[in-house]
Amino acid sequence: MQISSPSPKRNLISLTPLIDIVFILLVFFMLASSFIEWQFIELGVSESETLTVDQNHHSLVYVGLEQKYQLNGTSMQLDEIVMNVREKIRNDLNHPVLVQPEDTLPLQQLLTVLEPLKAIAGNNVSLATQVEQ
Amino acid sequence: MQIPEEHKQQPFENILPLVNVVFLLLIFFMLAGAFSKPDFYKIDVPYANNNEVADRKELTVVMNAAGELAVDDRPYTDAELKKHLLAQGERADSGSILKIQLKADARAESKRLLAIMGLLAEANIDSVRLITQTQ
Numbered sequence: 001m002q003i004s005s006p007s008p009k010r011n012l013i014s015l016t017p018l019i020d021i022v023f024i025l026l027v028f029f030m031l032a033s034s035f036i037e038w039q040f041i042e043l044g045v046s047e048s049e050t051l052t053v054d055q056n057h058h059s060l061v062y063v064g065l066e067q068k069y070q071l072n073g074t075s076m077q078l079d080e081i082v083m084n085v086r087e088k089i090r091n092d093l094n095h096p097v098l099v100q101p102e103d104t105l106p107l108q109q110l111l112t113v114l115e116p117l118k119a120i121a122g123n124n125v126s127l128a129t130q131v132e133q
Numbered sequence: 134m135q136i137p138e139e140h141k142q143q144p145f146e147n148i149l150p151l152v153n154v155v156f157l158l159l160i161f162f163m164l165a166g167a168f169s170k171p172d173f174y175k176i177d178v179p180y181a182n183n184n185e186v187a188d189r190k191e192l193t194v195v196m197n198a199a200g201e202l203a204v205d206d207r208p209y210t211d212a213e214l215k216k217h218l219l220a221q222g223e224r225a226d227s228g229s230i231l232k233i234q235l236k237a238d239a240r241a242e243s244k245r246l247l248a249i250m251g252l253l254a255e256a257n258i259d260s261v262r263l264i265t266q267t268q
Contacts, residue, residue: 040185040264105243
């Protein structure tokens with residue numbers, strides 16, 4: 001009796017549906033996933049709308065439109081304001097810094113001032129609406 | 134003259150490297166990406182170079198360039214938002230502080246930001262995290 005040898009041909013599962021599904025999954029994950037890493041700046045919330053500022057004990061930074069800045073009523077460049085505030089923080093670690101923006105100032109421009117001030121004064125920086133001097 | 138017989142390729146032999154690469158890409162996007170719900174308003178997040186990374190799971194108030202507010206999938210008026218936040222604060226544990234993230238448009242006016250911060254203060258929230266992105 002002659003026993004027939006098994007055929008060497010392998011029955012492979014068709015790869016086409018698998019590849020289709022993997023492609024669809026890939027497209028889904030590419031479109032649905034987000035790689036943007038949000039960051040934040042912490043802003044203190046003050047309950048009182050009107051603050052009374054003593055220029056000897058506060059730094060009041062006014063931020064106007066078209067890059068107009070004032071420190072305690074004196075017009076200055078932003079880097080001068082940062083230097084002045086840094087000096088005051090060096091003498092008094094809890095020196096409060098108030099930032100008073102122009103009403104129509106876009107948020108992006110406000111952040112260009114808040115960012116360096118937060119870097120040197122940390123949580124001592126707060127936003128002010130109405131200020132009495 | 135005898136011509137050497139051509140090596141017969143299996144039908145899938147050519148596309149196997151492609152399948153491998155697609156698998157690797159799929160695994161990369163599955164592991165590295167994060168799902169996020171689209172915001173109710175389209176927001177251009179302002180740029181800043183600070184390093185603290187925001188938590189996507191925290192309660193996020195969205196404010197568009199016109200100053201309109203939304204939380205999750207619905208718009209809120211100022212009064213509704215205050216009520217919602219007060220209710221959230223009561224639901225939270227007494228010891229924990231309700232943290233709020235504010236995702237505001239870069240073109241929004243500062244006056245509106247200050248008004249919202251006043252509103253948050255009335256809702257017993259003492260600090261707000263303004264969402265930014267790196268340049």
